[in-house]
Amino acid sequence: MRKEEISDLMSKRISKTNVEMVVDDICGGKGNISDLFDLISNTTDKNVKIHSAWALEKIAKRDIELCMPLFPNILQLFPILIYDMEKRCFSKIILLYLENYFKKNKNLQSFNYVQIYEWEDVIETLFGNLLNSKTPNALKVLSAYCLAYLSVRYNWIEEELKFQMQHQLFSPSMIAANKKINYIYSKHYKLNN
Numbered sequence: 376m377r378k379e380e381i382s383d384l385m386s387k388r389i390s391k392t393n394v395e396m397v398v399d400d401i402c403g404g405k406g407n408i409s410d411l412f413d414l415i416s417n418t419t420d421k422n423v424k425i426h427s428a429w430a431l432e433k434i435a436k437r438d439i440e441l442c443m444p445l446f447p448n449i450l451q452l453f454p455i456l457i458y459d460m461e462k463r464c465f466s467k468i469i470l471l472y473l474e475n476y477f478k479k480n481k482n483l484q485s486f487n488y489v490q491i492y493e494w495e496d497v498i499e500t501l502f503g504n505l506l507n508s509k510t511p512n513a514l515k516v517l518s519a520y521c522l523a524y525l526s527v528r529y530n531w532i533e534e535e536l537k538f539q540m541q542h543q544l545f546s547p548s549m550i551a552a553n554k555k556i557n558y559i560y561s562k563h564y565k566l567n568n
Contacts, residue, residue, distance in 0.1 A: 377406075377410070378407070378410035378413065378414070393426075394426060394429055394430045394433060395433070397411065397430045398430050398433045398434050398437065401430075401434055401441070402434060402437055402438055402441065408431075408434065408441060408442065408445060409445065411427050411430055411431055411434075412427075412431065412445050412448060412449075414427040415427045415428050415431065415452070415461065416448070416452050421458065424458065424461055425458055425460045425461055425464075428460065428461040428464035428465065429460070429464055431449075431464060431468065432464040432465075432467050432468055435467070435468040435471050435472075436467075436471065439468075439471050439472060439475055440486075442468060442472075443472075443486040446472065446486060446488055447488070447492065449465060449468060449469070450469070450488070450492060450494070450497055452465070453465045453466075453469070453496075453497055453500060454496045454497060454499070454500040459510065459511055459514055462500075462504060462514055463511070463513055463514045463517060466501070466504070466514060466517035466518055466521060467517055469497070469521050470517055470520050470521050470524075472486075472488070473489070473520075473521060473524035473525070474524070476488075476489055476524075477489075477524060477527070477562075477564040489525075489527070489528055489566065490528065490566055494525055494528070494529070497521075497525075498522065498525060498529065498532065501518040501519075501521050501522050501525075502518070502522065502535075502539070504518040505518045505519055505522070505539060505543065506539060512546055512548045512549065513548070515543065515548075515549065515552075516548055516549065516551075516552040519536065519540060519543075519549075519552050519553075519556055520552065520555065520556065520559070522536045523536060523555075523556045523559040523560065524559065524564070526560075527564045527565065527566060528566060533560065536556065537556075540552070540553045540556060
């Protein structure tokens with residue numbers, strides 16, 4: 376599937392089937408993941424941006440390693456995303472990377488962005504998502520999970536995240552997120568050398 380075909384498909388009223396077609400093509404080697412990312416970063420069409428971000432998230436769920444060459448670009452674009460749905464999709468991709476990295480579910484050690492990337496802008500964006508009262512809960516939850524994992528490298532995050540979570544416990548999803556964050560901290564993940 377060429378970039379123009381992906382764009383045309385993503386600009387229409389989207390269905391899960393259309394997104395799955397793009398995901399299947401890219402995961403099957405018939406499409407180019409860089410073309411999909413280019414649609415997120417360089418198009419002005421809101422639907423194309425959001426639907427392409429959704430497809431990128433689904434690709435990451437299926438094969439996170441396929442996204443790894445683009446990961447620095449994902450991290451760079453994340454702080455300047457406009458739409459909450461895009462932010463949610465990118466937060467999920469970041470979380471999938473962090474979970475796989477720390478749990479060693481996949482061989483992501485060759486993509487050691489935890490230690491080599493300067494995450495400050497990403498961390499600021501994640502905290503911004505968490506603290507903004509207009510942020511949807513799903514995005515708040517994903518932001519909190521990402522911050523919990525990032526606190527392995529940036530120790531100051533743990534205390535600040537725990538403090539901020541105490542002010543977020545007004546919904547069942549945030550109460551559940553707080554429990555998972557405490558579970559993440561109980562695992563005492565360490566950075567690989």
